Amino acid sequence: MSAIFLLLFGPALIFFIVALVSLVKKKKKRAKIFFILTGVYLLISLGTCGIMLANLSLDVK
Numbered sequence: 644m645s646a647i648f649l650l651l652f653g654p655a656l657i658f659f660i661v662a663l664v665s666l667v668k669k670k671k672k673r674a675k676i677f678f679i680l681t682g683v684y685l686l687i688s689l690g691t692c693g694i695m696l697a698n699l700s701l702d703v704k
Contacts, residue, residue, distance in 0.1 A: 651692040655684045 662677035 647692050647695060651688050652685075655681050655688065658684060 658677050658681040662674045662681060665671075665674035665677060
């Protein structure tokens with residue numbers, strides 16, 4: 644279960660940190676790209692991992 648949460652938020656958190664560091668270093672184009680990657684990864688992972696987490700608790704026959 645914790646591995647699912649690590650896959651869910653881990654890469655998005657790393658992308659967000661890279662984006663913040665890029666913003667501090669005045670590299671706005673790189674920061675914008677990593678902010679977009681963060682959003683896209685969260686959207687996809689919340690959908691995929693959310694379905695997996697929902698199916699763990701439901702009894703689908």
